[in-house]
Amino acid sequence: MVDVFGESMDRIKAAWRIGRLLPALLMIAVLAPGAAWADREWNFPPPVTPIAHEIFELHAIIFWICVVIFFVVFGAMGYSIYAHRKSKGHVAEQFHENTTVEIIWTVIPFIILVLMAWPATKTVLAMKDASAADLTVKITGSQWKWNYDYLNDGFGYYSELSTPFAQIENREPKNEHYLLEVDRPLVVPVNKKIRLLITSSDVIHAWYLPSAGVQQDAIPGFVRDDWMKFDKTGTYRGQCNKICGKEHGFMPIVVEVKSDEDYAAWVGDQKKKLAPTADDVNKALDIKDLTARGEKVYTANCAACHQPNGKGLPPAFPPLDGSKVATGPKLVHISTVLNGVTHDGKPTAMVAWKATLSDVDIASVITYERNSWGNHTGEAIQPAEVASAKAR
Amino acid sequence: MSVNRPAAESEPTGSANRRMVARLSIVVVLMFGFGFALVPFYDQICKATGLRDIGTADSVSNTQVDMSRIVRLEFDANVRKLPWTFRPLTPAVDVHPGAVTQVLYEVENTTDRPLTGQAVPSYGPQLAAAYFKKLECFCFARQSFAPHEKRQMPVVFVVDPALPRDVGTITLSYTFFEVEGNKS
Amino acid sequence: MSSIPHDHAAGHEHAHEHHPGGIMRWIMTTNHKDIGTLYLWFSFTMFIAGGIMALTIRAELFQPGLQLVEPEFFNQLNTVHGLIMIFGAIMPAAVGFANWQVPMMIGAPDMAFGRLNNWSFWLLPFAGVLLLGSFLAPGGAPSAGWTLYPPLSVQAGMGMDMTIFAIHIMGASSIMGSINIITTILNMRAPGMTLMKMPLFVWTWLITAYMLIAVMPVLAGSVTMLLTDRHFGTSFFNAAGGGDPVLFQHVFWFFGHPEVYIMILPAFGIASTVIPAFARKPLFGYASMVYATASIAILSFLVWAHHMFTVGMPAAGQLFFMYATMLIAVPTGVKVFNWLATMWKGSMTFETPMLFAIGFLFLFTIGGFTGLVLAIVPVDISLHDTYYVVAHFHYVLVAGSLFAFFAGIYYWLPKWTGRMYDETLGKWHFWLSFIFFNVTFFPMHFLGLAGMPRRVPDYATQFTDWNMVASIGAFGFGLSQLLLLIAVLKTIRSGPPAPARPWEGADTLEWTLPSPPPYHTFETPPVVK
């Protein structure tokens, strides 16, 4: 707490210093976004794909053209304000038309625009060529996580924000990649053309990775294709960029670009995991282990709606703390988590988790829910119980 | 000089107000009527104009097979709010434009109750939609599944040889939506 | 009932003073000046309400992390801020100016349809209450952004229905207002005032009204379809029933883009009135100004999809909309050059209206440049829905429309009230607004370039510095607007009496009337040569 306070004071002081320097800053600000300052705070993040390079350069060209026009136009205005003022005794001339001049200043901007449109058109056409890809990844946005499916290799997984709630609520100092970190990033090989198929399962999201120059809306019921090809390995970060509900700001995108060998090894790993779950369903676990694992599962999957403190957001998201489900018969609780809640035969916001979470995860999270906040049932739910409930 | 307002306008204010109220009530009734008439009207319009007509097979006029090029077709499947499994049996095929091709999708209803769904196709890239002719498709009608029923369903299609040459890959993606009115 | 008094003076008093007093005067009035005043005060109230929401947003964004408001409420604030500022503040202000100025500038006694005019105004407070009242509805106000994209807006609670009704009411009000204005301008000009002799403000409003009439049904249709999708089982925008969510975006922006010009054209008109007055020189290129305005209006119907470059449209579509959007820079450039040429070799003084007009010209041009940057499809794909866009449209709508409206308020305040405003106060208002506006919105360009999405309640730590600067600026800008209120109230209460024509260079018809103008204008019919 003290740290956070100190930190914010420092920030306020920093902001104050910035505030005093504003006139100078504004001047710099006008000049800055071009090629001269490559720093992130001023311009696009360093481009890492051919398209992003083109975008970076296009922007620089157009920016500098605008700067030149800006100084010509407002140079003239500044001179006029200085020289043609009444207080200097300037007498107004009464001209109010000059066809030649008017034609000139219609034609010149037109020519400048054509010069701008030319490279832009080339880039647009280049961006559209998603054919002949080495690898296809289907990206499905949902409230509020991304799902990556490797269509060629037949596996897929969810990718979610991994920043702890404590940091968002300012109870802990923030990580370096606060809000831009996920549990499982999208992993792709370097120098390979990756075709992206982007869709959504609920509302419109947008898959936005600035350093790759990619932004594509994810539209429910429709796939849209896009592509990217990275120049270098590394980790690149972006966010969902179309308002999609309350957790819109907490839906980051992390892409890890690996060398061919590392990528192949990673794919091998993933395929191994596809084989029966590493966790032994029949092994009985200690309540402590279950609760610890359950807390992680809860934070990643449940806390967005039911809140970290279990109080929920009634009426849409009921509280778990002290609820009938979380303190009543455990079979009801297990079935609720497994199958979700339906209302008049239609699924509600409480979705079925049996396809998404492993039996061990479900057992852990139920144990956690039954033994946290004001709930003290003291019961440990074993993965085997979940498996048998599933079978019923 | 004192000024008096006229005691009354050319007609009594009361009756003018009543007439206004009557007129406004008619407007309100018409507005609500419009709202309620809209739903059947909507269905009729859709039927009459062929809008949202997803149940008709495309017609193919040119059956010339273009052997000079190969287009890669990828198949994808999604379900929304339906507890089904849905997948293409072939993830991708290479075809010559103009050749009639059939692929299979497999659907399983994993629940204990009968369910009905409607599949909606989508294409990547978007412009491929105009060149992808489906002769037969499970998406032309609603599909009902008995509890735990598993079924393989075909899509028969032709890629129009007029497909622009720079399109080398097409993804056909189906999404099964729950049909309103499913009862548990 | 009274007979006409013989007494000359008493006769005048009689006719001018005996309209109903108190609140009933304002509720029942059909006088264009009263209604103009009502519009302007309503707009100011909404401006303050929307401003408070903006400040709450900026306070939350002062630091990373969640401090003041829940994300859901944050989204509601964002959405209602946008709707209120567009439909509650900017548009009514523009209609307020039209009500006051159009009849006086064309030499008409009043607007064509008095009672329709009264009705168009009095619909607005109800719409405003409905919109603000949606905060109290179960589920809160709409939170899908002012653009109300489905399916997110279909998910929302009852607040969305209230908003849809509010938009309908505001739309009806705008339509009636613009029908009134277009009828007035077309038919009721003084003899001799041909179309090409109309003041430019009247021209811009004629074109604005024309555009409003052309696109308002599109807005009404789009929100109605949203409503039927929500409640009546239609699937206009639902893929499951054969619809398409992107169709909504096409329909919405087909209205939305002309709407942007609807908000800026009257501002152009005010700038074209104020700049010549203080340069003491006729407006340069009157005819080309009219043609430029008309071309902007026509082009505005052809560029809607530039708001949607990321929905994944074919290259041909992207290129068409890119070229059309870039083309708008030409007539807009012509306007800027014309204003500059009007100032060139004039005899300028810099009273508050002129300062705001120059501020408008300067900052609007920056907004124009960023608009050009955003028109370039590949660059837009990297900047779409980031803070760069937020910076861009605030440069256009705040420093553009709003600054021009401030210029108009100070310019015509002596005419409207019969009293002069306090020049010192006005200048303070300008300079503080100008500086804090830039402190608020300039850093947003950098945030956007660095990839900060708009409409997020929290952000990564590398965005912290610029967000702090922007938040400080926002509070400065917000508080500076209280100076406007003080300046106006001070003018009304204790400003020194203003002559009929306080500005040396002003030459439109309203300055031939006394200040304030008589309740029913044009005792002596003007003759336009």
Add this chain to the structure above:
Amino acid sequence: MPSAEISLPVGTELGAEAEFSLTSRRHDAIGPRGRWGLFASLCALSLGFALMFAARGAWLVLPYSALEMGVLFWAFHRFERRIVDWERITVCGDRVIVESERSGVAARCVFNRQWLRVELEERGFGRPPVLALRYAGQSTTFGEALPAAERIRLGRELRRVLAGIRLPARGLGDG
């Protein structure tokens, strides 16, 4: 200044042999061709947009477009009807003749000069007062198209004329 030259927004002219005569008519700044031309262009534009959307599936724009064009038609039509309206008041010997044509309906009232009362009726709500002419059970109004100040001036003028105070015929604008 002869009143015929007074331009706005009313055309006023003096009758020939009468002691006092005034015709009041609105000024039509654009004329029917321009008015209906603009209406046609708006119709084409608005319905064109609506049809374009209807073809793409968003046909609910259409009823609003039609409704709005209806309202615009009503507004233009109503304005046009008022434009051809005219009123004339003539003082001739001991008679005062008020002729008018409103919405195609012609009316004519003849009053006795000695017994005619000229009154200004307040109407409230910011609407300009109405000039009423009353004699026994008969009454009529005059000056629909005149701005408020003009009506007052005209009222004064009439009273002078009726009282037999002979002034040179005066226009309304040069008082």
